[in-house]
Amino acid sequence: MNGSLPPGRALLLSLDAGETRARVVVQPPPSPAEGELLVRVLYSAVNYKDALAVSGRGRILRRSPLVGGIDAAGVVVTSRAPGWLPGAAVVAAGCGLGEERDGGYADYVCAPADLWTRLPEGLTPRTAAALGSAGLTAALALARLEEAGLRPGEGEVLITGASGGVGSFAVDLFSRVGYRVVALSGRTVLREYLTTLGAVEVLPPPERLEGPAGLASARWAGAVDNVGGPTLAWLLERVRRGGKVAAIGMAAGSTVTLSVFPFILRQVDLLGVNSTEIDPERRAWLWDRLAGPWRPPHLDLIAARTVGFDDLPRAVDDVLERRHRGRIVVRLGAGVAEPAC
Ligand SMILES: NC(=O)c1ccc[n+]([C@@H]2O[C@H](COP(=O)([O-])OP(=O)(O)OC[C@H]3O[C@@H](n4cnc5c(N)ncnc54)[C@H](OP(=O)(O)O)[C@@H]3O)[C@@H](O)[C@H]2O)c1
Structure with missing residues (x-):
């Protein structure tokens, strides 16, 4: 655990006799292991797979309990990996987050450094999460x-x-x-x-x-x-x-x-096409393209809806019932300033 930081919220998913239970917990930030980064999550999103995982309609969880959220974008708080410094703006999309390791529906998440990509110039944590796995x-x-x-x-x-x-x-x-x-x-x-x-x-x-x-x-x-x-x-x-x-x-x-x-x-x-298992160099190349010549021109229109942590259940229902369009962005870390990228 990371003693100097305040506790954070997380959406914990657990499998109980074949049923998925989702509940909000308040817990101390996790401590990064060797080679990991502790990231203050500022934004996540609701993917189809997230909707299946949170609702229990699909067998997404490969570990229980586990914090949901396939995408996470934010800022490095603590680094135990060479070459990574606190303050770096990062994104992780897919990579097993919210499936086999704790994911982005939390104020803090720890994951190995090679799952994170430094945000290229032109992307902020919000735009990176808006793009996310999708x-x-x-x-x-x-x-x-x-x-x-x-x-x-x-x-x-x-x-x-x-x-x-x-x-x-x-x-x-x-x-x-x-x-x-x-x-x-x-x-x-x-x-x-x-x-x-x-x-x-x-x-x-x-x-x-x-x-x-x-x-x-x-x-x-x-x-x-x-x-x-x-x-x-x-x-x-x-x-x-x-x-x-x-x-x-x-x-x-x-x-x-x-x-x-x-x-x-x-x-x-x-x-x-499998975006969850791309090697880090190719992933960084794709993020560079998305920040530059492949930036979707209507990103703001596609990701026009932002929900807070408490609105997640409704957003999940909307995805399952096909009432959404494009991307639903999830704002975490309310009150935390976004780094200028
Ligand atoms: N291979 C990978 O690496 C990878 C990565 C990310 C996502 N995915 C998969 O890609 C798909 C899309 O993901 P997403 O996050 O974009 O989901 P999404 O936002 O829910 O979009 C899925 C779209 O598929 C259509 N659809 C939904 N249910 C359907 C049904 N029963 N029959 C026919 N069409 C249906 C709907 O579009 P319309 O209403 O416009 O028809 C819906 O908006 C999911 O299956 C997801 O698991 C794969």
């Missing part, structure tokens, strides 16, 4: 697709689950770098929001998802899929020859029945 994942999807050869001139890119966190950043980011983006969203009431982010067209989800048909009329040069399940099979059948698809999410299901024809006859590439 922004990092959208950026990783763009990197994966372009490393596989996708280029803006090749045709339209479909983004599914478009009004969510990853989806909104993907629409904004891909549009920014020159792609012609089509958004697929179950919330066509958000058409204006999605076109403001850059979508040239907003499609409703397909009416009938009956399982693999083999191939359908080809349209997409690329796709970013946040939804999984039959939607992924549906879109793969509509990808053009040599097209590339980044599989990110499973909001509609983790099981997919696929035809092999898109892969064999059209040589479509299906690329997995």
Whole structure:
């Protein structure tokens, strides 16, 4: 424990006979072990995975009890790692926070130094948490697709689950770098929001998802899929020859029945995206891109809603019930000044 600091609040999640219990505790700040940083958390966010973890609707916790919150951005208070000094502004997104180690729904969190990224110039703890896992994942999807050869001139890119966190950043980011983006969203009431982010067209989800048909009329040069399940099979059948698809999410299901024809006859590439296990150099490179040429132009619109610690349960419900759009930022450390970055 860290004796010189006041106690802080944390949202502790525990598994009790298969049920998840979430409760606010007040506890002394943890003491960093060798190689760790103690960070004063200023902002976190509500990811889909956070909503599953806090509500207990998904099996996210790999340890119990554990402080929730997949993202954390703040300032180093104590360093037990060479090269890191107190006062540095940092972010950790994914990396097992809120899943296998204590996460960002707390005033203080300790984690190994190599899970943290120093904020590049241009990002503050608030903007870093607003981007968080969602922004990092959208950026990783763009990197994966372009490393596989996708280029803006090749045709339209479909983004599914478009009004969510990853989806909104993907629409904004891909549009920014020159792609012609089509958004697929179950919330066509958000058409204006999605076109403001850059979508040239907003499609409703397909009416009938009956399982693999083999191939359908080809349209997409690329796709970013946040939804999984039959939607992924549906879109793969509509990808053009040599097209590339980044599989990110499973909001509609983790099981997919696929035809092999898109892969064999059209040589479509299906690329997995995992932003929780990126090596620190690549992660720092992605954060640099997000602070510079890949900064989503409508970051403030996407992350327009900020909630306090006490509003977390409602925010979690909104994500589960699909009443949100974009990102919900969580303000911790109220009253603590943000460092100038
Ligand atoms: N691979 C990785 O590294 C990684 C990293 C972060 C997140 N993820 C995953 O990516 C997905 C999106 O995460 P997020 O934080 O952006 O979540 P989110 O904000 O809740 O967005 C998910 C979106 O998917 C759509 N959706 C939700 N439930 C659906 C359903 N039952 N059927 C069809 N569409 C549904 C909704 O968009 P519309 O209403 O617009 O259709 C929703 O806004 C999640 O599955 C998450 O676990 C993966």
